[in-house]
Structure formats: structure tokens, C-alpha cells
Amino acid sequence: MTPRADLAVVGAGIVGLAHAVEAVDRGMRVVVIDRDERAVGASVRNFGHICLTAQHGVGLAYGLVARERWLGMAAKAGFWVSEAGTVVAARADDEQAVLAEFAAQRGDQVRLLDAAGVRAKLPVISDEVVGGAWLPLDLRVDPRQAVPALAAWLADHGVEFRWRTAVTGVETGAVRTTRGTVAADRVVVAVGHDVDRLLPDIAAAAGVRRCLLRMMQVSTPDSAVFDPAVLSGLSMLRYAGLTACPSADAVRDRITRDDPHLLDVAMNLMFTQRPDGDLVIGDTHRYGLTHDPFDDEPTGDLVLRETARLLGVDHLTVRARWRGVYAAAERTEFLVADPFPGVRVASVTSGIGMTTAFGLAPTVIDSF
Numbered sequence: 001m002t003p004r005a006d007l008a009v010v011g012a013g014i015v016g017l018a019h020a021v022e023a024v025d026r027g028m029r030v031v032v033i034d035r036d037e038r039a040v041g042a043s044v045r046n047f048g049h050i051c052l053t054a055q056h057g058v059g060l061a062y063g064l065v066a067r068e069r070w071l072g073m074a075a076k077a078g079f080w081v082s083e084a085g086t087v088v089a090a091r092a093d094d095e096q097a098v099l100a101e102f103a104a105q106r107g108d109q110v111r112l113l114d115a116a117g118v119r120a121k122l123p124v125i126s127d128e129v130v131g132g133a134w135l136p137l138d139l140r141v142d143p144r145q146a147v148p149a150l151a152a153w154l155a156d157h158g159v160e161f162r163w164r165t166a167v168t169g170v171e172t173g174a175v176r177t178t179r180g181t182v183a184a185d186r187v188v189v190a191v192g193h194d195v196d197r198l199l200p201d202i203a204a205a206a207g208v209r210r211c212l213l214r215m216m217q218v219s220t221p222d223s224a225v226f227d228p229a230v231l232s233g234l235s236m237l238r239y240a241g242l243t244a245c246p247s248a249d250a251v252r253d254r255i256t257r258d259d260p261h262l263l264d265v266a267m268n269l270m271f272t273q274r275p276d277g278d279l280v281i282g283d284t285h286r287y288g289l290t291h292d293p294f295d296d297e298p299t300g301d302l303v304l305r306e307t308a309r310l311l312g313v314d315h316l317t318v319r320a321r322w323r324g325v326y327a328a329a330e331r332t333e334f335l336v337a338d339p340f341p342g343v344r345v346a347s348v349t350s351g352i353g354m355t356t357a358f359g360l361a362p363t364v365i366d367s368f
Ligand SMILES: Cc1cc2nc3c(=O)[nH]c(=O)nc-3n(C[C@H](O)[C@H](O)[C@H](O)COP(=O)(O)OP(=O)(O)OC[C@H]3O[C@@H](n4cnc5c(N)ncnc54)[C@H](O)[C@@H]3O)c2cc1C
Pocket: 010, 011, 012, 013, 014, 015, 016, 033, 034, 035, 036, 038, 039, 040, 041, 042, 043, 044, 045, 046, 047, 048, 049, 050, 051, 165, 166, 167, 168, 190, 191, 192, 193, 194, 198, 213, 214, 215, 283, 323, 324, 325, 326, 347, 348, 350, 351, 352, 353, 354, 355, 356
């Protein structure tokens, strides 16, 4: 018989693993349960962008805590992390105005660049660039390396992983699974968007929908090295810190007028470079409760075309394509709810789980 755990975590994505790390730090006996044989959800499909500076309010506060945690865990668990920050490339004066407003609010967190300054940080970039900003606090990891490394580190530090074990229900003191019941004093449910399947009433009350993203890996023009993550003017319409700038309205108005097709697919044009040199590019967003399984080719073509335009190159060679899903709620960036005493749902409902999970986890664990 397995002894009763202090904490059972359902879900071995970044949110579940961050909770397990916090619990281990507090000396708790932890069991992590996941239906797959390894994490294959949103946490390994993303850009690996710890995009904290562009957040706002609680998201920014969590991001700042998470930054230290990522650096510490990279050293302990032995995975790659880049401290080269983010460059936001502005291709219109209204975009540069947003960055100037943002810099005025954030001091050293946002360093304005002229076009030459952007070119000094990004070896290949469009002639359309008029300026930009460098966000030095942002980090990058390779999610395909970091997430398994975190799980391996946790296993080495006494955490029991039950892979290929689907959770069918949770209640006070127990987790029901396809391989029997796990007894635990407390349960954290960190199943990402699958909260709508496991606890549908909690998800419905929070207005959780599934956000579907299209992603690609492309070869890098001229084998260039991009140390920072790269955001664009479209990112100014997505991240809360930037959308909160009144000057972002002018960017939205222009894009609505000149390029409405980009807003139709809710594009956030951005990329990061993988340690193997390829670029991860994206992304588009579609919201719904259940998504069609069919990917339309024009949307993929649009992402490729816009990325090539941002880079100022004619052609990009696609090496891989995939889709990812995260939980999205209009009213809240973080869903934390207690369906039963001792059972807590923790889901990042805003597409910034890599940035914030390590900030959310200590607040969840310490307030149980
Ligand atoms: C394409 C894409 C790009 C993104 N880019 C970024 C980025 O660059 N920066 C950033 O901060 N965020 C990014 N995000 C968001 C971020 O990836 C997510 O917020 C985060 O990974 C969510 O983590 P999670 O652990 O909640 O979910 P997941 O990683 O999906 O993990 C949930 C786990 O729960 C398990 N599970 C579900 N149901 C059950 C069940 N019943 N029983 C057992 N196990 C179950 C699943 O198997 C899964 O392993 C991106 C997301 C996507 C999709």
C-alpha cells in the first residue's frame, strides 16, 4: 500500500510541476498523476518564452517570482535557460509610441531601441523596422528539455510519478484514477484546459474556453543566432502590460483598417530560437469549447508569410507543424477554485503558464 501523500498533483505540465517543486521545498510527500507517459500538453508545445515584462498586475508579480525560480531550477535540474531578454520590433511609428509609453512606466525593465539598436540585437530583420525595445528581464527555455528535466529532478527528490494514469474524479482526501484511488491530504488539480472535462462546473463558472494555437518550426535564415525572443506590433494587442497602454489603441485601429485578416486569426506574430538553431514561429488563436480537427492551409501560409516579412526574407523552410491548446477565460488570467475542502484547481487561463506557473504555485500551496 502506498502511504497517504501530503499532496497529490493531477497533471504533469508546468503548472503541476511548479506546484510539486514548491511542495517538495516545504518538505511534503508528493504524488504527481498524469494520463500520458510523459508531458505532451501545452507545456512542451510552446515558445519557452518567460515573457514577464509584457504582463501587468498579478501576472507581472507572478512572472517576477517565476523568473528567479526558473533560474534556480535550471541550475539545479540542469536545463538550458537564456537570459537575453526579449526584443519587440516596431515596424510603424504608432508601435514605437506604445513602446515609449511602456518604457516611461517601467524604467529599466524596458529599454527603447532605435532601428540600428534592433539590428544590433537581431541579425536578420526587416528593413521596415523603425525601432523597438529590449526587455532584459525576460528569459527563454527549451520547453521540450526543461519540462522533462523538472520531472526528472522531482523524481530524484522523492516525488512519486504515476504516468499513464487518468484521473476520473477528485474529492476531499482522494483522487480516483483508472489505476485505483490515491489518498492524499490535499489535492491540486493542474490539468490545464482539461479542467473543462474533469470539473466542468468549475470551468463553466469561470468561462473557460479552449484556445487553439497553430505553431511551426522553421530553419533559420543564414543560420543566424537570435539570442532574445522576438515580439512584434501584433504582440501589443495581446499582452496585458502593452494593451494597458492607451497608445496601443492606435495600433489596433491601424491593423483593423489595413490588415484585418491578421485579427481574424488573432495573430501574435513572434518567434524564439531553439538551442538546435531552428526558429519556433507563430501563432494564431481560435477560441471554442470543442475545436474542429482540420487545419486550414491559408492560416499556416499567413503565419509563414508574416514571419518572412518580419525577418525581411523571401522564404522559410518548415521543419515541423503542430497545434497546442491552453485554457482561456475572459474574466480572469488565473483560475483558482476549491470544488471540495482540500481540493484546489489551479489553471493559468491566459496563455502565459510558462511565464507565471512558478509564481502562482507558492500562493496556492501556502494558502491551502
Ligand atoms: C502553442 C502554445 C504556445 C505558448 N507559448 C507560451 C510561451 O511562450 N510562454 C508562456 O508563458 N506560455 C505559453 N503558452 C501557454 C503555456 O504553455 C500554458 O499556459 C501552460 O503550458 C499550461 O500548463 P499546464 O500544466 O496547465 O497544462 P498542460 O501542459 O497542458 O498540462 C496538463 C497536464 O494534465 C494532464 N491531464 C489532463 N487531464 C488529466 C486527467 N484527467 N488525468 C490525468 N492527467 C490529466 C495532461 O496529460 C497534461 O500533461 C503557450 C501555449 C501554447 C499552446
